[in-house]
Structure formats: structure tokens, C-alpha cells
Amino acid sequence: MAASIPVEYAPVPDTRTRILDAAEALFAARGFEATTMRMITSAAQANLASVNYHFGAKESLIEEVFRRRLGAITARMLARLDELERASDSGVIRPSKIVEAFFGEAICAAADEARGGKVFMRLFGRTLTEPNEFVRNFLKREYAIAVERYKQALFRALPGVSPEEIVWRLHFMLGATAHAIAGADALNLLGDEMIAAADADTLYARLMSFLLGGLRAPLPLTGANNVSSAPATPKAASSKRDG
Amino acid sequence: MAASIPVEYAPVPDTRTRILDAAEALFAARGFEATTMRMITSAAQANLASVNYHFGAKESLIEEVFRRRLGAITARMLARLDELERASDSGVIRPSKIVEAFFGEAICAAADEARGGKVFMRLFGRTLTEPNEFVRNFLKREYAIAVERYKQALFRALPGVSPEEIVWRLHFMLGATAHAIAGADALNLLGDEMIAAADADTLYARLMSFLLGGLRAPLPLTGANNVSSAPATPKAASSKRDG
DNA sequence: GTCTATATCATGATAGAC
DNA sequence: GTCTATCATGATATAGAC
Numbered sequence: 102m103a104a105s106i107p108v109e110y111a112p113v114p115d116t117r118t119r120i121l122d123a124a125e126a127l128f129a130a131r132g133f134e135a136t137t138m139r140m141i142t143s144a145a146q147a148n149l150a151s152v153n154y155h156f157g158a159k160e161s162l163i164e165e166v167f168r169r170r171l172g173a174i175t176a177r178m179l180a181r182l183d184e185l186e187r188a189s190d191s192g193v194i195r196p197s198k199i200v201e202a203f204f205g206e207a208i209c210a211a212a213d214e215a216r217g218g219k220v221f222m223r224l225f226g227r228t229l230t231e232p233n234e235f236v237r238n239f240l241k242r243e244y245a246i247a248v249e250r251y252k253q254a255l256f257r258a259l260p261g262v263s264p265e266e267i268v269w270r271l272h273f274m275l276g277a278t279a280h281a282i283a284g285a286d287a288l289n290l291l292g293d294e295m296i297a298a299a300d301a302d303t304l305y306a307r308l309m310s311f312l313l314g315g316l317r318a319p320l321p322l323t324g325a326n327n328v329s330s331a332p333a334t335p336k337a338a339s340s341k342r343d344g
Numbered sequence: 345m346a347a348s349i350p351v352e353y354a355p356v357p358d359t360r361t362r363i364l365d366a367a368e369a370l371f372a373a374r375g376f377e378a379t380t381m382r383m384i385t386s387a388a389q390a391n392l393a394s395v396n397y398h399f400g401a402k403e404s405l406i407e408e409v410f411r412r413r414l415g416a417i418t419a420r421m422l423a424r425l426d427e428l429e430r431a432s433d434s435g436v437i438r439p440s441k442i443v444e445a446f447f448g449e450a451i452c453a454a455a456d457e458a459r460g461g462k463v464f465m466r467l468f469g470r471t472l473t474e475p476n477e478f479v480r481n482f483l484k485r486e487y488a489i490a491v492e493r494y495k496q497a498l499f500r501a502l503p504g505v506s507p508e509e510i511v512w513r514l515h516f517m518l519g520a521t522a523h524a525i526a527g528a529d530a531l532n533l534l535g536d537e538m539i540a541a542a543d544a545d546t547l548y549a550r551l552m553s554f555l556l557g558g559l560r561a562p563l564p565l566t567g568a569n570n571v572s573s574a575p576a577t578p579k580a581a582s583s584k585r586d587g
Numbered sequence: 588g589t590c591t592a593t594a595t596c597a598t599g600a601t602a603g604a605c
Numbered sequence: 606g607t608c609t610a611t612c613a614t615g616a617t618a619t620a621g622a623c
Contacts, residue, residue, distance in 0.1 A: 116588080116589085130475060131475045131476075132375070132377060132474075132475045132476070134375060134377030134378045135377045135475065135476065137615080137616065137617085138616080138617065138618085139615085139616085147589090148588095148589060148590055148591090149590095149591095149617095149618095150589075150590070150591085150618085150619075150620095151588080151589070151590090152617095152618095153617080153618060153619075154588070154589080155588095157618095158617080158618080159617070159618095226473070227473045227475070228531065229523070229530055229531045229533070230469070230470045230473060230522075230523070230526050230529075230530050230531065231375075231531060232372075232373060232374045232375045232378065232470070232529075233374075233375070233378065237531045240531055240533075241531060241532070241533060244533055245533075248533045248534060248535075249535075252534060252535070264538070265538045266550070268534050268535065268538045268539065269538070269539070269542075269550050269554075270550075270554055271534050272523060272524065272534055272539055273520040273523065273524060273550075273551065273554045273555075274520070275523060275533065275534070276519045276520040276521070276522060276523020276524060276526075276530075277516040277517070277519040277520040277523075277558070278519070279473075279519060279523065280472070280473070280515060280516065280518060280519020280520075280522065280523075281515065281516060281519060283473050283519075286473075286475075287472055287473050287519075288471065288472045288473065288474060288480045288483055288484060289484070290472070290483075290484060290487055290488075290491045290518065291491060291495060291511050291514050291515055291518070292491075292492075292495070292511065295507070295508045295511045295512070296511065296512070296515055299512075303564075306564035306565065307509070307512050307513075307516075307564050308516065309564070310561045310562060310563065310564040311512075311513055311516045311558040311561055312516075312558070313561060314557045314558040314559070314560060314561020314562075315520070315554040315555070315557040315558040315561070316557070317557060318553045318554055318556060318557020318558070319553060319557075320553065321546075321549035321550050321552070321553040322549065359606080359607085380597080380598065380599085381598080381599060381600085382597085382598085382599095390607090391606095391607060391608055391609090392599095392600095392608090392609095393600085393601080393602095393607075393608070393609085394606080394607070394608090395599095395600095396599085396600060396601075397606070397607080398606095401599080401600080402599070402600095
């Protein structure tokens, strides 16, 4: 009789998927090195040998944990940028729209369980500072196309600001966003109570306000900016009234 | 004859110090779990057993690596806050001064080899997202007093902004700063060339401009802020013209 | 594809001579 | 305080029955 039941209400995923889910959660919670194969197979209710059967080695498993999610996330990021470029008649996009698309998509992915949700995005955020060279190189490769297109879009959107300055601000924004997603999971130097509870909408509003404030801040008076393309007046980054 | 030479030009530190130096560098470069006692003693040119003789266990060594540096750093942070409070006749300190003191001191410590320099601050920054509970709890304890005093100072400096909002902005700033200090060491999604080279002064100028821009950004329109103490007008965080 | 059992190795830690 | 030698443990990975 069981053979004719068409749909399970909560179908147990196959072994491979269970392993990926368990590994993702454990890597996020404890890091790569501190997570053993035994922990993974135990959480996945699979046999120890099944990891090697399905993925070969631990490093390949790590790769696959990322590959499974990153494709969808970068695809959506690129789609949003496509949309912005199509919607602009002049070809000029407001910088704030670019920032909203890129980092908003990160927050969005963290709120979407189908794409790994908070668990994956915490793992991803923490991996930005992961020392393991193998992981870093892999991530960089997977992410390079989306990052490069957003970077170039920002260069075009802010022709008065030096690329170096823009890259640094992106770097700062990335740090703030990663830390924001890590949230309560991060070492919470500021006190647990307030950081712990935050729905995605509130986090999005708060983070965007902060990021755009930082994006529009007056350019610092460093040598690199004085000599080249940046206008002499401060507030250059916000002079286009971009938001 | 060697016995009478009064000063060595580059005196070799004692074993204990060499172990701490090696451990600090290796932890920063590879993480706690991936760093073995053998790597540490090999780099320190010490015997494997000497770590256990001097520190007992690996966890105690980790603690000591932090304890050695954190005291001086938090002391200077607190001294700068004392100075700000003494210098203000009204008892009101400009928010930007508080942010400059706290995060500027972090950049400053990263540039000061006597306090561990970049190596320690990268380790420190990365440890903000360290999953190891033992390390997190320890750091939180060591850092709590300084963080709490700065937090309270910001609350007083921004009476019109809800504490929750302030804590979140501190959280974002912490993320941006940690990522900035990690610099080239962090997974560099944005392309190596520009992020790699940055002297402390330029980094300080760039980071401060960004952080203060974020601090002064209009408050987001979230429920938490509408109901309570924040004024209805945006730009509340910058209404005091604080920098 | 899934399991049991195991090979092989590196880890943190220690004992005990010097 | 420093060393050599070694322990017990737990790691990844595999062999081979089912």
C-alpha cells in the first residue's frame, strides 16, 4: 500500500541532500576544521562512509555546500543589475540603487529558506574572513563575475570618485553587511539583547540607511583622491543626490 | 668574550614569548583549529613539550595570546574616553569624537607593532566571528568594560536616538572596521590590487569618513523607532552637527 | 548505495631522563 | 627548563560484504 502514496507530507531528502544540509549547518555553527565527518553523518543520519561515497573528500564536500547555494544567489544579483540597467534610459544608475540591489539581495537570501537562509548566509559571511586558502580561492572564483559587474556599475555611476575610493567603500559595506548577517552568531561585543532579535525587514532598513550614509559621506582628503579624478569639493560621493 | 657584550642588537626573546609570537601569527593566518602545537613550536624554535610546560593546554595558550595584547588596547581606549569626558565642559561629547576614539584606537593598535600590530588586530577582527564558544566568551569578558562605557557614552551623546538603533549602528561599524583591518587577508571579493596596499593614515581617513557617514545617516523608518524616543524628522542622528 | 570494520595518520598531552 | 619518546584519542579515508 505504501507504494501508491503519491506525496509524502515531509519527504525525507536523500542521503546526499541530508549530508549537505547537515554540513552547511555544522560548518556555519562550528567552522570547517572543527566540524568532523562523524558530526556530519551523525546529524544527517547517514553512515560515515557515505560522505566519501557521495563527495570523495571533505574539501569537495565544502565546495559542494557552497556551489549548491551560490549559483542562485549570484544569478539573482545579476538579474537585479540587468533590471536596473534596462530601466535607466540614460544608462546612468543611481549609486544607491546599485548598493540596494547587491547588499539587499544578500539580506534577502538570508531571509529565504529555499536558498539556505540565515544558516548559509552566516556561513558565507564568516567565510569572508576564513583563513583556509582553498575555501577562499573557491569562493572568489564562484563570486567573481557578479562582484566585478557591480563594481564596474558603481564606477560608472560615480564618475567623479576614484575607483580606489569606491572599492574601499564597497569593502567597508561588505564588512558591515557580513557582520550584520552574522548577527547574534558573531561575537556580540555590544550586548546580546538588542542584536539577537531582528526580522529581515528591520535589518534591511537599518543596514541600508547605514550603508547609504557611508556611501554618501564626504570623501576623505587622502593623496590618492586629491591628485586624480575626484572633484575638490567634499560630498562628491553624494553630489548627485542619488537616493 | 661573548659574556661581556652588554646588549644584543636583536635579542632573542625567551621561549614563552617566542611561543606567544608564533601562536599569534599562526592563529591569525590559519585559525585556531587549523593551527597545531607542532606548527607553533616549530615556528617558535621551541620543543613541543614547552607549550604544555608554559601554558598547560592549547586553550590556555589562546587565552594568553589575547590577554597579552588586549589589556593595553582597552586601557588606551578607556583613557581616550576619559580625556573626551574631561575636555567637555557641558558633559556632552560629540558622537563623532566617540566613534573616532573607539575605532581610531583599533586602527592605531593595528599600526603599532608593540601592541601586536596588524597581526594581532587581524586575529582580533577575525575572532569577532569565531565559532569557538570558549574564545568568544573569553573575548567578551575581556572587552566588556570598554565596550560598555563607549556604548553608554554614545547613548548620552545621542539622546534623540533609541539605544537599539545606536547599538545596531555600532554593530555595523564594528563589522566594517574588522573587515577593514583584515584587509588583504580577508577573502578579497573586490579584487586584490587596491585593497592590499594601505598605510594606516589613509585607512584611518577612509574608514572614519565612511563610519561617520553611516552614523549620521537618516534613521530608518522602523517600528522600533517610531514608537519611542526618536524624533519624527529624519537626519536625527546628525542634527547636532557633530563633526 | 549502504553498511561494518579497519587502515593510516596527526593531534593534544604527558612521563621521565637530563 | 628543556628534551625524547610515547600515549590515547580521534581524524580522514577506504576495503569489502551485503
